[in-house]
Amino acid sequence: MxxxxxxxxxxxxxxxxxxxxxxxxxxxxxxxxxxxxxxxxxxxxxxxxxxxxxxxxxxxxxxxxxxxxxxxxxxxxxxxxxxxxxxxxxxxxxxxxxxxxxxxxxxxxxxxxxxxxxxxxxxxxxxxxxxxxxxxxxxxxxxxxxxxxxxxxxxxLTLPPALSATSGVNAIAHAVEGLYAQDRNPVISLMAEDGIRTLADALPILVHEPHNVEARTKALYGAWLCGCVLGAVGMALHHKLCHALGGSFNLPHAETHTIVLPHAVAYNAAAAPEAMAAITRALGAPDAARGLFDLVRALGVPQALSQIGMPADGIERAADIAVEKPYWNPRPIARDAVRDLIARAYAGERPGAPAQRAA
Structure with missing residues (x-):
């Protein structure tokens, strides 16, 4: 070890x-x-x-x-x-x-x-x-x-289903980035994987049965685990990008994290194979990024930044902000690649599809 x-x-x-x-x-x-x-x-x-x-x-x-x-x-x-x-x-x-x-x-x-x-x-x-x-x-x-x-x-129990979904995926994002954090450790990795698994199990139930106490208990427990991860280790591209998008365009916080997460994971996938393996185990999916995208789709919440108020002409600006100050990420931050990530998230494309250029 x-x-x-x-x-x-x-x-x-x-x-x-x-x-x-x-x-x-x-x-x-x-x-x-x-x-x-x-x-x-x-x-x-x-x-x-x-x-x-x-x-x-x-x-x-x-x-x-x-x-x-x-x-x-x-x-x-x-x-x-x-x-x-x-x-x-x-x-x-x-x-x-x-x-x-x-x-x-x-x-x-x-x-x-x-x-x-x-x-x-x-x-x-x-x-x-x-x-x-x-x-x-x-x-x-x-x-x-x-x-x-x-x-x-x-x-x-009264948290609306849509907010339960986006808030829960926001929590999952903390655990995902904790799995490939520069300062990760075995304790935090255990908490991260269990947090993803618990929330991924609970959220699809809550969007249909918002008063299901067992699912609510699981979701809150999973959120606690993911919060512990966020507090213990550093974050990377996903969080940096979501802060840039939210602060610059006044986008809703949880929805922004929910939309961007599968694309940020796809960006980092080849550079963080152990983290990807943990995410796929937790989701029960063959691919981490597409598994997250499919989870969000099953929850019935927005999957495109264009749906939550981001302007098309903001893609270039967001890419500039995301790369203007150096920070650690498992894959080096390249402006054009980040720009394509944002374009995919703007259009709501499935990870791995060719990025479309917004008008």
Whole structure:
């Protein structure tokens, strides 16, 4: 076995049904007496229910979390945090809300309790992506790692089927890139393969039976595994490209990851044979990239960037952004090849088909 380094992250997890009732205990465990609840505008009502569970520790709700963590939203949340005298934030929701909590922690040192309601996985990572003036930048620092995460299966029962699908494939993307990460290790590779397998089994059930508790439990467990992978090792082309696309064209995060993933895997396939073997085992498919493409198709969600708002004239710009700063990837980053990858994803072509030139 090759030598490796494995470093466990200092994070506390509660997992199961009804676990959200322990939110007050988690805030107290962190030594906080006042907590500001963070949500998106759509989840403000649910945030106030969390506030009721906090009792005297409830310091209010900031319901302005937004996709890609815009810095102007963070500035508004900072004002709310200061006026509430809170020393802890409770982030309820998906990656948007978790990202806002991380942005506040980076600036103030405030403690974080995350309550995920999607499969995004960012709650398990020391990674923060922020957007300013149309450019998304990413940092990795223990300063943004949440102290506590509550996984409550019941909170995912109302997650719409389409969002369950794209959020779940977004989680799979973390595990896929973890399998060929430069700093991968045997522990993380085990978690990655099991995370892919568990989500690939659960998601097709959830799009038809969204209230299936067994499938919801599997999906949330798989998302936790994939989030652990994302937090432990570095990512590569897929994540870099999705951040460029999302930040530059304001594309929905999970949908972008879902569409790009099979094409990024096809790009790296020849350079990462062990990773491809693990992905095919997890999917029960003969080919990693096409197996992922077929999974997405079976879930009935968009498979083309053109379907989610990307302009055709953005292909060249996205290719330029993706190669402007050097970063590690198992296959060298070549501008023309990346451009063709984006063109395939834009058109929704099956991996391996000749790339079409968009008008």
């Amino acid at each position: 090759d030598t490796f380094i494995y470093e466990a992250l200092p994070i506390r997890v509660r997992f199961g049904r009804g676990m959200v009732s322990a939110v007050g205990a988690e805030v107290a465990h962190l030594g906080a007496t006042r907590a500001l609840v963070l949500t998106t505008p759509q989840q403000e009502t649910e945030g106030r229910r969390i506030g009721a569970l906090l009792g005297s520790a409830f310091a209010g709700v900031f319901p302005g979390a937004a996709m890609h963590t815009p810095t102007d939203v963070t500035d508004a949340a900072l004002d709310a945090l200061k006026s509430s005298d809170a020393t802890c934030v409770v982030a309820l929701g998906g990656g948007s809300t978790t990202g806002l909590g991380k942005a506040l922690a980076l600036r103030t040192g405030v403690k974080q309790v995350c309550i995920p309601t999607t499969y995004a996985g960012s709650e398990m990572t020391p990674i923060l992506g922020e957007t300013k003036d149309g450019l998304k930048t990413t940092i990795r620092s223990l300063d943004v790692l949440p102290e506590s995460v509550i996984y409550d299966v019941d909170l995912t």
